[in-house]
Amino acid sequence: MKKSFPAICQNNSLCERIAEEISDGRFPHAYIIAGAPGSGKRTIAINIAAALACKDNYTIPCGNCDSCQKILNGFSPDVFFIRKDADKKEFTVNLIRDIKESLYIAPNELDKRVYIIEEAETMNLNAQNAFLKMLEEPPEYVVFLLLCSNTENLLDTIKSRAPILYTEHISPDNIKAHLLKHSSRAKELFENSPEKLDTMVLSANGSIGLALSLCEESDKHLKLRSLVTEFLNAWTSHNLSELDLFCDTLPNDADTVNDFLSTLTVALRDIAVSKCDQNGHLLFFSNFEEAEEFALRVTTVKALKLIETANALKEKIKFYIDIRLAAVTFCGDARKIMIG
């Protein structure tokens, strides 16, 4: 049996299934590759495209032949990445029209033409309906790979024609090994302060992509974490005026406040987990003792209420509200939850 997908971390059953389908010539016209952001969906899709083109007899894909090199480096004329503009909320029908224009032109160099559709869950209804038409009767050389963080947003009619492959949650040990192999910043952290690297691995929650970006921005991430700890100390202290002091120190830009709220919801989730499941998986605190320190001072209901408030504020921040006012309102709401 050929060695399959050496560049993909874990995901063994997914890799075996695909390798078999490719070897047997029964790879379907479409797959949905679903998983959390940063969980390797894009890497899997690119490796599938390479595997469909590679003719090596021992490893699938070999990573070295001309086809593999072009695809893995993003230069193949037969592999297309379709994504919505970063500043747009939705993936519109225009992008599907672009695909349609090239759909009936035979591949240039390969036997297949692969369309990798990123953030497929952001396709609006018109786009999904137009895509469905292509999916119903695609030319035999076409393969669609839809990358998707949330399959709930996709029409059932799309899901019934494109099987779903779920990416695996990568274990902390494998994430660490991958980081040390591929990220010079991770190596630097490991040599100078290994505990910081462990914190990044913990915060990545099974996602290699997230772990890599956290390492690149480790200073920023560590700062956010201490901001959250500071907030939790103020919020759970008996002297709630500490919350006002905290509020004055909260930076005024939307991105930082947004990141602060996201990190805070993870910490609050850990506090709730530590109260109900001693074997639960923590994402912010490195151990249960740390989480329990706060869990003793706040009820689960209060923690969950604050998560709701933080998520509501994150939605509002998208619409460019006054950030200072938002921070003050949030601290006020947090105080009400605590004393209520």
Ligand SMILES: [Zn+2]
């Ligand atoms: Zn190859």
